[in-house]
Amino acid sequence: MKHILIIGATGQIGSELTMELRKRYGNQNVVAGYILGAEPKGELKESGPSAIVDVTDGAMIESVVREYHIDTIYNLAALLSVVAESKPKLAWKIGIDGLWNVLEVAREQGCAVFTPSSIGSFGSSTPHTKTPQDTIQRPRTMYGVTKVTTELLSDYYFNKYGVDTRAVRFPGIISNVTPPGGGTTDYAVDIYYSAVKGEKFVCPVKEGTLMDMMYMPDALNAAIMLMEADPAKLIHRNAFNIAAMSFGPETIFQAIKKHVLEFEMVYNIDPLKQRIADSWPDSLDDTCARNEWGWKPAYDLESMTVDMLEKLRAKLK
Numbered sequence: 337m338k339h340i341l342i343i344g345a346t347g348q349i350g351s352e353l354t355m356e357l358r359k360r361y362g363n364q365n366v367v368a369g370y371i372l373g374a375e376p377k378g379e380l381k382e383s384g385p386s387a388i389v390d391v392t393d394g395a396m397i398e399s400v401v402r403e404y405h406i407d408t409i410y411n412l413a414a415l416l417s418v419v420a421e422s423k424p425k426l427a428w429k430i431g432i433d434g435l436w437n438v439l440e441v442a443r444e445q446g447c448a449v450f451t452p453s454s455i456g457s458f459g460s461s462t463p464h465t466k467t468p469q470d471t472i473q474r475p476r477t478m479y480g481v482t483k484v485t486t487e488l489l490s491d492y493y494f495n496k497y498g499v500d501t502r503a504v505r506f507p508g509i510i511s512n513v514t515p516p517g518g519g520t521t522d523y524a525v526d527i528y529y530s531a532v533k534g535e536k537f538v539c540p541v542k543e544g545t546l547m548d549m550m551y552m553p554d555a556l557n558a559a560i561m562l563m564e565a566d567p568a569k570l571i572h573r574n575a576f577n578i579a580a581m582s583f584g585p586e587t588i589f590q591a592i593k594k595h596v597l598e599f600e601m602v603y604n605i606d607p608l609k610q611r612i613a614d615s616w617p618d619s620l621d622d623t624c625a626r627n628e629w630g631w632k633p634a635y636d637l638e639s640m641t642v643d644m645l646e647k648l649r650a651k652l653k
């Protein structure tokens with residue numbers, strides 16, 4: 337039986353990953369780690385144990401790992417791309433000093449660790465189309481710098497100490513439970529809220545700006561599948577390219593407009609978001625994830641759009 341700690345459990349991904357893991361491994365076996373000011377609420381709070389876990393405090397992580405006999409840590413604490421550009425030092429402290437703390441506890445207590453990387457770990461000099469698994473990673477954002485370092489440090493702990501670290505490079509994640517935390521792909525979530533609220537959508541990135549995206553159920557599945565994969569089959573570890581769909585704003589707008597006929601969109605470009613988006617790949621090659629642990633997404637743009645609109649209509653009613 338797995339005993340799991342999620343650090344950053346109340347964020348966009350953590351709030352849904354915690355519930356999915358509780359469904360699969362039992363409510364009592366999955367601890368939702370949170371920081372003050374970001375407490376769990378509703379079903380997330382009621383359905384299982386939670387504990388304050390600040391990733392910058394190694395002793396705090398260790399005490400929760402010991403108390404709940406944790407064997408697997410999903411470390412989701414981070415500042416996302418746009419926020420990290422305005423607070424680079426804090427982004428490093430949470431993303432890298434925090435990761436160091438997690439890996440040290442994992443080494444001492446024998447835990448497996450999942451710390452996601454991102455399409456943000458690539459930069460302008462990376463091949464942008466069908467970006468290979470192993471390629472140039474020279475990002476110029478602090479988010480990207482922390483993500484490349486995350487990959488290297490996680491591999492270091494595996495190679496040197498045998499800590500079972502594994503991760504994926506998430507694309508922009510589209511979801512309808514918890515709003516995104518300040519990333520460059522947030523527009524692809526916001527656009528659905530505007531459509532359902534009957535508002536005109538103001539798009540912050542230019543027509544033709546292609547980025548990889550994924551619907552939350554596929555993202556959760558990827559994380560859990562990878563952590564359950566047979567280690568003997570893993571040639572790579574930190575971190576796997578995964579992909580589901582790639583589009584620009586005009587394409588997602590048309591996909592929504594098919595179902596919301598009166599929907600309108602205008603552009604008002606945010607220079608920071610545009611600069612970051614331009615430096616990221618248009619589409620990733622996820623062959624290694626498919627071959628090494630059987631990755632395969634279930635949702636494309638059309639099926640995601642149908643589900644997003646249905647869920648948001650029920651939520652915002």
Ligand SMILES: NC(=O)c1ccc[n+]([C@@H]2O[C@H](COP(=O)([O-])OP(=O)(O)OC[C@H]3O[C@@H](n4cnc5c(N)ncnc54)[C@H](O)[C@@H]3O)[C@@H](O)[C@H]2O)c1
Pocket residue numbers: 343344345346347348349350370371374389390391392411412413414415416430451452453454455505506507508509510515516517518519521
């Ligand atoms: N959402 C996406 O589109 C996306 C894409 C690529 C990668 N990722 C990665 O996935 C992970 C989770 O992202 P998310 O979208 O859920 O982010 P989010 O901003 O929604 O959530 C981050 C969580 O970290 C917590 N946190 C902040 N400081 C902390 C600290 N000191 N100690 C412990 N927790 C702290 C926050 O309270 C929050 O719950 C991050 O590593 C992110 O870089 C996300």
